[in-house]
Amino acid sequence: MFAPLGLFKDIPCPQGRECTLMACMFSHRNLTSASVSQDASSEKENAEPPTKRIKLEPRAEAKETSKDDLPRVDSTKSTPVKKPAVPVPRVESTPPVSRQSATPTTTATTPTKRESTPTSGSNLPPRQAPKETLNPRMLQKAPATYNVRVAIVKKLHGALCSLNDQFVKDKTLQDKCLILTPDELITMALDEEEKVARESPTVYSNVVKLRIVKLSKMSKDDWAKELKDYLNKKYYKIKIGAASKEPKPFKSNLTVEEEIAVASHLITPLQGLEEFGYVTRAPTADEIETAKKGVAEAKGWEKCERCNARFQVFPGRAEDGSLTTGGTCTHHPGKAFYPPKKKTDHITGTTREGYFTCCNQKLGESSGCTTGATHVFKVSETKRLASILQFEQTPENLHLDNPTPICFDCEMGYTTFGMELIRLTAVSWPVGEKVLDVLVRPLGEVLDLNSRYSGVFPEHFANAIPYGSPVEPSTSDSTQHRLVSSPAEARSLLLNLVTPTTPLIGHAIDNDLNACRIIHPTVIDTAILYPHPGGGLPWRMSLRTLARKHLDREIQTGGASGKQGHDSAEDALATGDLVRVKAGLVWGRLKEKGWVVIEGKLVAPDSNAAAGPVQLKLGEGAGVKRTREGE
Numbered sequence: 001m002f003a004p005l006g007l008f009k010d011i012p013c014p015q016g017r018e019c020t021l022m023a024c025m026f027s028h029r030n031l032t033s034a035s036v037s038q039d040a041s042s043e044k045e046n047a048e049p050p051t052k053r054i055k056l057e058p059r060a061e062a063k064e065t066s067k068d069d070l071p072r073v074d075s076t077k078s079t080p081v082k083k084p085a086v087p088v089p090r091v092e093s094t095p096p097v098s099r100q101s102a103t104p105t106t107t108a109t110t111p112t113k114r115e116s117t118p119t120s121g122s123n124l125p126p127r128q129a130p131k132e133t134l135n136p137r138m139l140q141k142a143p144a145t146y147n148v149r150v151a152i153v154k155k156l157h158g159a160l161c162s163l164n165d166q167f168v169k170d171k172t173l174q175d176k177c178l179i180l181t182p183d184e185l186i187t188m189a190l191d192e193e194e195k196v197a198r199e200s201p202t203v204y205s206n207v208v209k210l211r212i213v214k215l216s217k218m219s220k221d222d223w224a225k226e227l228k229d230y231l232n233k234k235y236y237k238i239k240i241g242a243a244s245k246e247p248k249p250f251k252s253n254l255t256v257e258e259e260i261a262v263a264s265h266l267i268t269p270l271q272g273l274e275e276f277g278y279v280t281r282a283p284t285a286d287e288i289e290t291a292k293k294g295v296a297e298a299k300g301w302e303k304c305e306r307c308n309a310r311f312q313v314f315p316g317r318a319e320d321g322s323l324t325t326g327g328t329c330t331h332h333p334g335k336a337f338y339p340p341k342k343k344t345d346h347i348t349g350t351t352r353e354g355y356f357t358c359c360n361q362k363l364g365e366s367s368g369c370t371t372g373a374t375h376v377f378k379v380s381e382t383k384r385l386a387s388i389l390q391f392e393q394t395p396e397n398l399h400l401d402n403p404t405p406i407c408f409d410c411e412m413g414y415t416t417f418g419m420e421l422i423r424l425t426a427v428s429w430p431v432g433e434k435v436l437d438v439l440v441r442p443l444g445e446v447l448d449l450n451s452r453y454s455g456v457f458p459e460h461f462a463n464a465i466p467y468g469s470p471v472e473p474s475t476s477d478s479t480q481h482r483l484v485s486s487p488a489e490a491r492s493l494l495l496n497l498v499t500p501t502t503p504l505i506g507h508a509i510d511n512d513l514n515a516c517r518i519i520h521p522t523v524i525d526t527a528i529l530y531p532h533p534g535g536g537l538p539w540r541m542s543l544r545t546l547a548r549k550h551l552d553r554e555i556q557t558g559g560a561s562g563k564q565g566h567d568s569a570e571d572a573l574a575t576g577d578l579v580r581v582k583a584g585l586v587w588g589r590l591k592e593k594g595w596v597v598i599e600g601k602l603v604a605p606d607s608n609a610a611a612g613p614v615q616l617k618l619g620e621g622a623g624v625k626r627t628r629e630g631e
Contacts, residue, residue, distance in 0.1 A: 006365075007025075008025045008026050008027075009025070009026075009027055010027055011026050011027060012026060012027055012028075013026035013027065013028055014026070022133075028131060127184065127231070127235045128235075129181060129183040129184040129186075129187045130183070130187060131183060132183070132186050132187055132190060133186065134150070134153050134154055134157055134186060134189070134190075135150070135153075136149040136150060136153055136190070136193060136194075136197075137190055137193075137194050138344050138347075138348060139194070139197055139198070140342070140343055140344060141201065142197070143197045143200075143201035143202075143204035143205075144197075144204055144205065148205070149193065149197070152193060152205075152208050152212075153189055153190065153193050155212050156189040156192050156193055156208070156211070156212060156215075157185060157186065157189040159212050159215035159216055160180075160185050160188055160189055160192075160215065161185055162215075162216070163215060163218065163223045164179065164180050164185060166220060166223075167179050167220075170220075175224070177231075178224055178227055178228070180227075187234075188230065188234075191230075191234070192208075192211065193208065196208050196211070248552070248553070249432075250551060250577040250580055250581070252430070252580050252583070252584055253584060254580075254583065254584060254587055256430060256431065257597060257600050258587060258597050259430045259580060259583050259587075260404070260405060260429075260430070260600065261597045261600055261601055261602045262583040262586050262587045262590070262602065263405055263429075263503050263524065263579070263583060264503075264602065265586055265590070265602070266503075266524050266529060266579060266582060266583065266586065267503065267522055267523070267524060268509075268523050268524055268525045268528050268529070270521070270523065273510075273537070276510065276537050276538055277380070277510040277511070277514065278510045278513075279382055279391060279510070279513065279514060279519055280519065281519065282386065282390060282391040282392070282393070282519060283382055283383040283386040283390075283391070287383040287386070288383055288386050288387045288390070290383065291381070291383040291384040291386070291387040292387050294384075295384065295387070299312070300312045300313045300314055300315075302375075302377040303377060304326070304329060304331075304375040304376060304377060305376050305377050305378045305414070305419075306329055306331035306333070306372065306375070306376060307329050307330060307331040307367070307368065307375065309326055309329070309375055310326075311324055311325050311326030311375040312324065312325040312326070313377065313416050313447075314416070315416040315417065315444055315445070316416075316445075317445070323374065323416055323445055323447060324374045324375055324416075324447065326374075326375045328371050328372060328373060328374070329371065329372040329373075329374060329375045329376070330367050330368035330370070330371050330372075331367075331368040331370060331371075331372065332356040332358050332359065332361070332368050332369055332370065333358050333369075333370050333452055334356045334357035334358025334359070335356070335357055336354050336355070336356055336357075336363055337354060337355060337356070337357050338352065338354040339352045339354075340352075356369070358370070372448055373447075373448065374447050374448065375447075376414035376419075376447050376448050377414070377418055377419075378414075378418050378419040379417070379418035379419065382514075385514060385517065386517070388417050388418070388443060389443065389487060389488060389517045390517065391517045391518070391519050392491065392495070392517060392518060392519065393500075393519050394495055394498060394499065394500045394502075394518065394519070394520045394521070395495060395499075395500075396499060396500065397495070397496065397498070397499045400497075400498075400499055400502075402600075403497065403498055403499060403502050404428045404429065404431075404502075405428075405429040405430075405502060405503040405504070405505060405524075406426050406427070406428065406429065406435070406494075406497055406498055406502065406503075406504055406505065407426070407427050407428075407429045407432075407504075407505035407506065407572050407573075407575055407576035407579070408424065408425060408426040408427070408436075408494065408504065408505070408506055408512060408572055409424075409425050409506060409507070409512060409568040409569075409571040409572040409575065410423065410424050410425075410511070410512040410515045410516065410568065411423040411424075411450075411453075411454035411455060411456055411566065411568050412450065412454060412511075412515055413442065413446060413448060413449040413450045413454055413456065414446070414447045414448040414449075414450055415442045415443070415444030415445060415446050415447055416444035416445045416447065417442070417443055417444035418444075419450075419515075420440075420442035420443060420444060420487065420515070421440045421442065421487045421490060421515040421516060422439065422440050422442060422449065422454060422456050423437075423438070423439050423440060423454065423455075423456050423481075423568050424436065424437075424438055424440060424490045424493075424494060424516070424568070425437045425568035425569045425571075425572050426494055426497065426572065427569070427572045427573060427576060429503075429505055429576045429579070430576060430579075430580050430583075432573050432576060432577075434569060435497060436493055436494060436497065437481070437482070437568075437569060438467055438481065438482045438483065438484045438490055438493065439456065439460060439461060439464050439481045439482065439483045439484070440483075440484055440486070440487055440489075440490045441461075441483060441484065441485050441486060442487065443486065443487065451565050452565055453565055453566055454565055454566065455564055455565030455566045455567050455568070456565070457565075460481055461483065463480045463481075464480065464481045464482065464483035465480065465481075465482060465483065466482070466483055467482040467483060467484045467489075467493075468482075487515070487516065487517070488517075490516065491516045491517060491518060494516065494518070495518070498520070500520070500521055500522065501521075501522055502522060503522050503523065503524050504520050504522065504523045504524070505523070505524045505526075505575060505576055505579055506523070506524075506525060506526070506572075506575060507525070507526045507527055507543045507546075507571070507575045507578075508525065508527040508540055508543075509523050509524075509525045509527075510525075524579055526543070526546065526575050526578045526579060527540040527541065529578070529579065529582055530546050530550075530578065530582075543555070543556070543571060543574060543575065544556045546574075546578055547574045547577075547578070550578060550581050551574065551577055551578065551581070553574060553577075555567075555570050555571065555574050556570075556571070590602065593605065
């Protein structure tokens, strides 16, 4: 069967709610309103002319009326009912869910506003459950026969409906969002059954029966608490307790001396990784000249990094004062995500369509959900990067006596020279003390600070003070940073902290080193230290995923509002802690083989002095070419 083209996705289904197709090509949204509008249009010719509306005089105290005083429509009546001034009980352990009431509360003559819980989570979008039937989801290894699973799903659905009916009949219920729609009840029953089938296949029948008995004896309060947890995880992707959970500092069983000594076994060799963006030598003068000629012949024409449109950029501005052509940039800031394939897809004929993580729109539905002021571009070619600012080798720095490893992170923004460094943060490792944090004035004119990800906003530059000048405590705040005049100055400050043998730690460190134009021989890259399960480079695990998995820490959340972008200091600390986790694993194996730390250096046992570094399993060392033998 051919995949639908979506030509009828906006046309209501002729069968309405009686449609039994699993993947109907017509729309099943707002069927009730659509049918009402059709009936109204058919009777329009015979209807009498509409009467004039009575103009009501506004009350004098209307401006002082709060949302809690607005009229609310009861689920069983069509006349507005005054909302009682009683505080809504909340469950402190879970963030409250907010959505439009599932019960019909409007009539043709009584318009009402969408009801929401007056809490911090009231701006959550409405829930949209998929259209499913009481048919168990297909599994690769089913724990029971089909008939047994069908009977269990129906019993689960019946228990859930009984609990839901208690809320429907409860006229004093304040949280109307806890009333589930028929589709949500079916989806919840299928989720419950599938979870047990996957996690406990050997005792599937007993676990499900105990679950049904527990649901039948559950009180309203217990059901409300459990339902909030389910809805937040299912529809809003909220980790319960994550909003109030402070990140815990990482604690290691190793001493600082031991951690620094073990770091020598985690060094990432960069030779042979040039094809993945790692720069091991500075481009020659001839290569730089070739790059400059290519840029001159292109006459400023570039390809937009976000929407792939061709546009022209004018470093130093054009005659009319513009920096780029092409107007605004409509794009999707999120990446395209394709659901993982299942072995049963060829049996069920399931087609898994990709969607954008920023707005959940399917690929091809729209050109973008976000509009930028200009188009932007990124320069990745090494010789062209060197034509803007040449790469520099780490100097010896003889004045440094046994410097500590440095973990650093950079934030970049778009300028007329491509993507440039705009913030640099460095912390000492493993202590995690901040030793450098500066804003960087880029070489080109700023097109977009990329604040969604960089966390740098125009007010940060406006409130910044020159690096080296004293800061008055009365004027210092969270938006005030130190500002350096160029990327070269920021690079110089960083290189003053390290020597060629000092480990530089970062995640996907090639991006940070290239932004600073640094060639450093001793690096620890957590993107290689924790290889992607798909086979390593060029695929890389995100820092956010690694922090959640190995540190139980949520990073890059954008602050309380979700719009503050990333924090380079937070990312640098998380990267350093990931290396500390790996150092603890490596030290455990070294210690078993008899290795010891003497005067800050690892010393092999006499019986194995020539054995060299310990051999590590996949993902536990610094090498890139690893096998799965011995797992």
